[in-house]
Amino acid sequence: MDRPDVFLPPDDRLALDALSLLSNKWEPVVIAVLLESGPLRFSELEAAIPDISPNMLTKTLESLSEHDLIDRSVVTDSPLTVSYELTDAGRDLQPVFDSLIAWGSDHIGSVRPTVILGDRDRRLLELYGAWLDNEFDSQTVSDQAQLQRRFAETPDVVVFDIDLWDDDPPTFSRRCPGTTRRIGLVGDRPAPSLCAWPCDTFLRKPLRKDELIAAVDRQVERLGQPEPTREREAIESTLSLLEGTYSKQLLETDEHVAPLYDRLSSLDDSLRET
């Protein structure tokens, strides 16, 4: 981008020149990622920026190298692995990003809640995403690895099919930020074992639009809720889902569900004390 001949003091032209180095689609993204994560390999950058294609990443990295914002170094020869890291000049862009963040918080203030949608079915993902786009910043993932990475952003809400998670529920519990409200998606006839999942609520597939939006809204409203209340509501929600399918008698003797009833009474007790 060339901007010859502007009646402006040299300092301002310098700022515009600097800005033009950041004025394309992917270069600032790569810089931001490297600022956050330190040196990364080609494949790690690809993973961190899902929407970039290998050729675009190559072009971007080449351009950044030419401008001396990143260094490329070969780690191993075979198989070939390389590492990209910021140069001093690149690292010194941190204050620029800081000032942009400060401005953004003041004037974009996009406090639209962030929602991660996770499902193996990409058609469904697209549909759900479209439903939520009016009200939320939604992003979609279609496997566990992607979902885990999204957790780094501490989204406000995660809506995910529990089948998406290959590992066990405790692993999910460890990966998912505590503050993130969790909505589990289950099949039409939920198994009692679903109560092992640390979700705030569950929705049965297939979803309806209003149902999904209402559920997400409800979770967003409850952001910052004190932990005991949150846990109580989660258990109640889980139990009420199961009670719609199974008899209470059956549930109270089920190995997965019984602990929830116990936990519920103990929570009720401690809440009654206060």
Added chain:
Amino acid sequence: MDRPDVFLPPDDRLALDALSLLSNKWEPVVIAVLLESGPLRFSELEAAIPDISPNMLTKTLESLSEHDLIDRSVVTDSPLTVSYELTDAGRDLQPVFDSLIAWGSDHIGSVRPTVILGDRDRRLLELYGAWLDNEFDSQTVSDQAQLQRRFAETPDVVVFDIDLWDDDPPTFSRRCPGTTRRIGLVGDRPAPSLCAWPCDTFLRKPLRKDELIAAVDRQVERLGQPEPTREREAIESTLSLLEGTYSKQLLETDEHVAPLYDRLSSLDDSLRET
């Protein structure tokens, strides 16, 4: 510019969103100009940004308005005059530009001297500009008004045909920054009256490439020279030009030139004292 789906904390995405508001050719220029000069009218913006066409300026201003970075207000209805000024959000971009300037000074450090070329003949301007482009940041103007505006940038050197300046030499002296080294362009047979022009040196047209570059180089080397030395060299240069055309006898009695000889001896005296 859309950058969906990046694995990055919300703050960084905010920075990228903010950045994308500044990622086109003219919007940051308009912002920078308004930050420097305060509210401006459409025509003033056109003048400050010579390379923008009216339709591009319109588009740019519309886009800036949509993003709430500038406000448009009608000053008079007929003839229609409007004024554009930064909103609070726009003004708050100053720290962003500051950080860009800081980064630029550290890492672009393009300290190529800036040279303003002034001539009524645009073909010549283009030629001279091409000659200087290897070594200098040159910009061209073809009338007095443009030259005056360029002075706001305190260029390192100005090379201008003295016929370009419609007003008298004292006016030029007042407008041109003191630190800017001045090279006057004169016809083949310079009039003695040229010594009224406050130039560091003169060149006779037509110019040769090596001659022009050498002259500009010489002036750049002398940037920051103490004033008495500068004035002495300026007078010597002026006199030697005239002495190449006229007899010394004639010059010493000329009403324009005689004061220069006097001034020269008085400068020599004061220099000898130290």
Added chain:
DNA sequence: CTGTATCCCCATGGATACTG
């Protein structure tokens, strides 16, 4: 003076297939 309305170019970005 302050813009519109059209038309058009080409650089940026992207899809796809292939490779050391």
Added chain:
DNA sequence: CAGTATCCATGGGGATACAG
């Protein structure tokens, strides 16, 4: 794993003429 090579589409940017 870390890229290349090719081809293609879009839309940002611009030239020109016109208008309230």
